[in-house]
Amino acid sequence: MLGHDAAQSTVADLHAGSRRALSKCLSLIESTRPDDRSLAYDILEHCSASRDGSWRIGCTGPPGVGKSTFIEQLGMQLLSAGRRVAVLAVDPSSRRTGGSILGDKVRMPLLSTQENAFVRPTPSKATLGGAAPSTRDAITICEEAGFDTIIIETVGVGQSETDVADMTDMFVLLALPNSGDDVQGIKRGIMEVADAIVVTKADVDPAAANRSVATLTGALRYMSHADSDRGTPVLSCSSLSGEGIDEVLRQIESFFDDTRNEHILRRRRHQRGEWFDRAIASELIVRLSGHGAFHAASEAMRRQCIEGTVAPSLAVHRLLGRVQLTVREEPT
Numbered sequence: 001m002l003g004h005d006a007a008q009s010t011v012a013d014l015h016a017g018s019r020r021a022l023s024k025c026l027s028l029i030e031s032t033r034p035d036d037r038s039l040a041y042d043i044l045e046h047c048s049a050s051r052d053g054s055w056r057i058g059c060t061g062p063p064g065v066g067k068s069t070f071i072e073q074l075g076m077q078l079l080s081a082g083r084r085v086a087v088l089a090v091d092p093s094s095r096r097t098g099g100s101i102l103g104d105k106v107r108m109p110l111l112s113t114q115e116n117a118f119v120r121p122t123p124s125k126a127t128l129g130g131a132a133p134s135t136r137d138a139i140t141i142c143e144e145a146g147f148d149t150i151i152i153e154t155v156g157v158g159q160s161e162t163d164v165a166d167m168t169d170m171f172v173l174l175a176l177p178n179s180g181d182d183v184q185g186i187k188r189g190i191m192e193v194a195d196a197i198v199v200t201k202a203d204v205d206p207a208a209a210n211r212s213v214a215t216l217t218g219a220l221r222y223m224s225h226a227d228s229d230r231g232t233p234v235l236s237c238s239s240l241s242g243e244g245i246d247e248v249l250r251q252i253e254s255f256f257d258d259t260r261n262e263h264i265l266r267r268r269r270h271q272r273g274e275w276f277d278r279a280i281a282s283e284l285i286v287r288l289s290g291h292g293a294f295h296a297a298s299e300a301m302r303r304q305c306i307e308g309t310v311a312p313s314l315a316v317h318r319l320l321g322r323v324q325l326t327v328r329e330e331p332t
């Protein structure tokens with residue numbers, strides 16, 4: 001089959017370090033066009049199902065907290081430490097306007113021109129604030145291309161901010177320095193999954209940054225980490241002066257050293273389970289929507305829901321009642 005040959009040579013190019021192949025693979029897995037998807041699956045078939053040696057780091061925080069600037073600085077230090085760094089920046093497109101929040105564009109001018117780095121904005125589609133379903137496949141592709149450190153930038157809005165924790169080994173939460181003594185409205189749920197908290201922009205008001213570190217450290221005493229007894233370090237840094245970034249790097253290195261075996265392997269198992277569940281849901285939606293009759297019936301039902309003539313859950317129940325599911329036995 002042509003698709004298979006094309007996929008095989010694309011993956012060979014990927015292994016050989018071709019950036020063009022890398023961009024092409026990432027575009028294919030992000031695409032919803034059926035022929036692109038089928039090529040994407042051919043490509044994934046030539047990739048390893050799991051690469052346990054890489055570092056997957058999630059980086060979340062509110063818009064403007066300094067995620068991109070921080071990742072650029074941290075990324076440069078990771079490169080100096082001999083790592084190959086891929087950044088997948090989930091573009092926080094607004095669902096309402098189709099545009100980006102604060103017109104935020106991924107600017108990592110320094111990092112993106114480095115030989116051992118790769119920076120890529122990835123679409124967030126309909127998943128509010130969180131990561132697109134294709135982000136997981138993008139991690140696979142980057143690892144296949146030889147990147148041993150994958151950093152995912154997502155904007156923290158809504159509950160889906162913890163999505164990124166489900167696809168990374170280490171979850172870093174960024175927070176703004178604050179002069180008050182509250183925890184700046186950071187939700188408990190997100191603090192409990194953070195493996196490190198970094199207070200940004202310490203150069204603006206170092207005393208405020210120190211206070212925030214103390215406040216956050218204090219707040220963590222009354223919480224327990226969702227799946228780790230390691231203790232969550234709270235640090236501060238300036239991504240403009242670079243001060244404090246080396247300590248963040250040390251924490252990351254020690255996290256991956258300490259937890260190499262048991263903890264990360266457990267997280268990887270969890271990641272793959274979550275991935276499977278998400279993939280079923282998104283693939284079912286893609287397949288159903290590609291079915292003309294289903295699409296028409298679904299649009300009609302949706303209109304009735306909007307008009308208020310039928311309750312959405314009932315409408316979906318009826319709609320799916322009309323779908324005949326058959327499952328073939330797997331040929332052995």
Ligand SMILES: Nc1nc2c(ncn2[C@@H]2O[C@H](COP(=O)(O)OP(=O)(O)O)[C@@H](O)[C@H]2O)c(=O)[nH]1
Nearest residue numbers: 062063064065066067068069201202238239240
């Ligand atoms: N003073 C200062 N400004 C910073 C620092 N880090 C980021 N910024 C600025 O904060 C703004 C938002 O940064 P950006 O990295 O785009 O935030 P993101 O939306 O979280 O990715 C930009 O104008 C940055 O230059 C810092 O450490 N110190």
Ligand SMILES: [Mg+2]
Nearest residue numbers: 067068104106
């Ligand atoms: Mg950003």
